[in-house]
Amino acid sequence: MNAIKHIIAVASGKGGVGKSTTAVNLALALKARGAAVGLLDADVYGPSQQTMLGVAPGTRPEQQGGQYLLPVMALGLKTMSMGYLVTERTPMVWRGPMAGGALTQMLEQTLWGELDYLVIDMPPGTGDIQLTLSQKARVAGAVIVTTPQDIAVQDAQKGIEMFRKVDIPILGVIENMAVHICTQCGHQEHVFGEHGGERIARDYGVSLLASLPLALSIREQTDSGRPTVIAEPDSAVTALYLAAADAVQAALAGLGDDAVQPFPQIQISDD
Ligand SMILES: Nc1ncnc2c1ncn2[C@@H]1O[C@H](COP(=O)(O)OP(=O)(O)O)[C@@H](O)[C@H]1O
Ligand SMILES: [Mg+2]
Numbered sequence: 001m002n003a004i005k006h007i008i009a010v011a012s013g014k015g016g017v018g019k020s021t022t023a024v025n026l027a028l029a030l031k032a033r034g035a036a037v038g039l040l041d042a043d044v045y046g047p048s049q050q051t052m053l054g055v056a057p058g059t060r061p062e063q064q065g066g067q068y069l070l071p072v073m074a075l076g077l078k079t080m081s082m083g084y085l086v087t088e089r090t091p092m093v094w095r096g097p098m099a100g101g102a103l104t105q106m107l108e109q110t111l112w113g114e115l116d117y118l119v120i121d122m123p124p125g126t127g128d129i130q131l132t133l134s135q136k137a138r139v140a141g142a143v144i145v146t147t148p149q150d151i152a153v154q155d156a157q158k159g160i161e162m163f164r165k166v167d168i169p170i171l172g173v174i175e176n177m178a179v180h181i182c183t184q185c186g187h188q189e190h191v192f193g194e195h196g197g198e199r200i201a202r203d204y205g206v207s208l209l210a211s212l213p214l215a216l217s218i219r220e221q222t223d224s225g226r227p228t229v230i231a232e233p234d235s236a237v238t239a240l241y242l243a244a245a246d247a248v249q250a251a252l253a254g255l256g257d258d259a260v261q262p263f264p265q266i267q268i269s270d271d
């Protein structure tokens with residue numbers, strides 16, 4: 001049953017650069033192109049996909065056979081998130097191994113069914129959890145999100161290097177919050193600097209999949225549970241996400257059958 005053709009990790013070195021926003025819009029863009037898509041919120045410390053997908057607080061995934069969880073359908077995506085599994089009163093102050101375990105469980109015990117793509121919204125950073133997950137999940141490729149800011153770019157480089165170490169191809173870089181366009185007068189301002197995404201793409205020989213503006217609409221729509229690809233399907237911003245999705249699909253196709261990974265077999269024992 002578990003047949004996922006491509007697992008795509010959306011990662012960043014630094015938190016707050018728009019990784020979750022990019023992951024959900026990218027997943028929705030792949031869906032808009034006709035693919036069957038899942039979205040796993042792997043940010044166990046600060047899950048945000050539940051809010052971004054507009055899933056009502058308190059929604060719990062259905063259980064099956066005591067061991068398995070059915071994904072929560074949201075905006076046409078099959079989704080799973082730590083946000084569905086813990087209550088507001090459950091503290092998120094877990095240590096690494098526990099968090100890693102929870103992630104592996106969400107990945108392996110969710111009945112994803114047939115998917116063309118499973119997009120994983122990775123936790124920020126380049127630590128052990130990220131490494132374990134990228135190995136466990138047999139990731140077909142990684143998309144690196146960065147702002148043009150030097151400090152974010154440096155962290156994004158660490159992310160690229162981490163994936164390279166474990167032989168996961170980099171599908172490309174998405175530059176986020178690249179330019180602010182004033183809603184009053186239309187003037188453009190490079191709030192976080194310029195050309196950061198281009199520079200990292202050039203330095204590492206990977207492609208720049210998209211450069212998203214810092215836009216009030218992106219924040220308002222995504223934070224209110226109607227990400228831009230859904231809220232404004234004909235907008236210029238959605239066109240950028242669709243172009244990024246096309247580039248991701250092309251990059252995966254270019255990798256050929258190597259990128260198509262059978263989902264790991266799940267063994268269940270009583271001990
Ligand atoms: N391109 C953008 N323009 C405006 N706001 C954005 C953009 N991308 C992300 N945001 C906002 O920035 C905040 C952090 O984004 P998020 O996707 O949660 O980052 P991360 O997952 O990297 O921590 C959110 O409030 C989000 O709505
Ligand atoms: Mg996030």
Ligand SMILES: [Zn+2]
Nearest residue numbers: 182184185187
């Ligand atoms: Zn202005």
